[in-house]
Amino acid sequence: MAGPIDLYDVANAERDARSRFSRRAFVCTSTGCLSAGAAAIRQTLAGTVTEAGQDQAVQVVPTGCFGLCSRGPLVRVETRGHEPTLYEHVDGDSARTIASDHLVAGREASADTVSLDLPFFTRQVKVVLSNAGKIDPDRIEDYVGQGGYRALQSAVETMTPQGVVKTILRSGLRGRGGAGYPTGRKWEFLALADGDEKYVVANGDEGDPGAYMDRTIMETDPHRVLEGLSLAGYATGASQGYIYVRAEYPLAIDRLERAIREAKRAKLLGRNVLGSDFRFDIEVRIGAGAFVCGEETALMKSIQGERGTPTLRPPYPTERGLWGKPTMIQNVETLANVPVILERGAEWFASLGTPESKGTKVFALTGSLNNTGLIEVPMGITLREIVEEMGGGVPGGRAFKAAQSGGPSGGCIPAQYLDTPVDYENLQKLGSMMGSGGLVVMDETASMPEIARFYMEFCRDESCGKCVPCRAGTVKMHAFLDRIVSGVGRKRDLQHLESLCHTVRSTSLCGLGQSAPNPVFSTLEHFRDEYLALLVPDEVFGPDGNGSPAAAERAVAASEGGAR
């Protein structure tokens, strides 16, 4: 191709091509459904259609996540003029039935379906995930067919970089990686930074256990991330972008790399983006399993091929970042919001959500729930709506106990706060945080001290070892928690634990250490009784309370069911 791609031509061609099919089947090919056999299902569907000679009338499209991962593999069949049908738990047999009955013969197949009227679907507002389940992530034409890259085109052709920054500022978009820093302000800093060489980085190092929003965005709609990053580059004067992805996400890496190749071929990346003077390139960099690399200074070290240890801020990356040059790091989901904001306007975006937290948030809803998966909801929705309506409540008649958000840096929100509207400030007030968006629901069978120990073990293993409070503190905090959970802890262990938590929080170098005590604080605040119930009474240790631990353990064992 000589010149840049003509977005409108491609989109029109796509629309024409699509309208020729009377039926289209969308097979979810995200990691979740793939591991449940989606690739074979896709082959069965496509094979049956071809055998029946219906290739001109029926299309089988591999696509990104539908969200309801617990019911996967999922297949959606769209027939012109009809409501779509969503088949759940599709296996080899039902795939053959769906293919022959629905795709070829055109009547609904007798296989398990999910109602699309479930609150799980109807309560969602899809901005970032608007293309999820609609496009083939490996075809740039599909993204362009949905209006993709038009925001980039209108920016480079009609807007100044300052104009783009102003739009993002006005939209009120805040960082989706956790802390919620105003995105536009970060862009402004980088735009004003001195230097001809600047870098923008998409942070796809989604380390929080129980969170897979960024993975889904990268797997489902990789071009949206590229477009968002390109716009960030245009607005701030950077000509090189990096996408840092965890190595645990091979499919996301593959799709991003393919998307970059296609975008280069279409002249959407490279020396003259869309025929303008704007030069921008993107490279994928792969992590190797280190939670701390989600921290921006550690992430930059890792991109440079070094040990991912954080450094003190200031200087902030926007002053001195990658290779000493001004650098801006943005979460993948934040960047995925950018093209829509430019296309539909800052005012439209600001109309979603709450006054302080605009727009939508993608959550990975997991744990003890009937419906688990990925949801995108407007900020300000209550936890009760998410857990009870969308998640379908806790299975097996058990009671809801707590929702954990923010991963190892966050906290547990107990039942009495279920009606709190979800936004950055409210979650912080409850001793938790938005985090990247993992929401793990625990039922009454979960032991909160055990959950705290679980997270502390995580932080202990993931501490990079550079600063003492985190390196030694997480080991000690874990040891105290372990004693308590094992039923040999005593009152002073709990006191030491609490005081150590305060020390580590206030003296650690980076966010990992500073927030490592959060799960302990929040479970202590809301579930202190559970800790107290596990403690060995001081009397067991003799009259002065100083008996040997071994004696105490014997005493505990003797008093059956005494401590635990």
Added chain:
Amino acid sequence: MAPSAPSARDLLPCRNAHDPATVQVASGTEGRVAERASNGAAGHPSGDERFGVLEKALKRSRYSQDQLIEILHVAQGVFGYLSEDVLIYVGRELKLPLSRVFGVATFYHLFTFEEPGEHSATVCTGTACFVKGADRIVEALATEFHISSGETTEDGRFTLKTARCLGSCGLAPVVVIDGAVRGHLDAPGVLAAVAEQMAADDEADADDTIPAEADAVASGAASEARL
């Protein structure tokens, strides 16, 4: 002069990665070309073809030192683990002191320094899986094979690993058995699946699982099988 097989001693005196004197062989491009020529396409005096794959990746990265992690990924993909020899080789090629290569390789959890067993199970211990009993699965496997997490059985048949969230939380608890992601299995189910896999002893019928899809990724980046 044809360089002898690289040894740790070649690199030990390194103080500064950017000091050309620190790498004795191939201090400049000519040196490297000469070395190539004398060693043939394999790129390693031993003639081990796997070094050829590594060399291609190094060339693609233009021997850029900041791509060390990517190169280590390729190396582990090719060799299965990072032996001292491989680390020395990478250090020489990228003109980095062994301390830096070793420091980086040991920092990141995904790099492993021992030969993995023929079969492996990686249990996800992320929050969603933890809540659904991943610890019981680890315990069951550890008891069955008399090893703890991160170890390989003495006969080299089986390796037990744990991972921090594979991001398939909708399928929790998740276990990756010989590279294939398996969800919603309890401890007995996992044991059965592993036994089945070891009995089959063939290449996993991975057609319908991620690794098949991820073949393209094998360009060196990352593959599920390595987890």
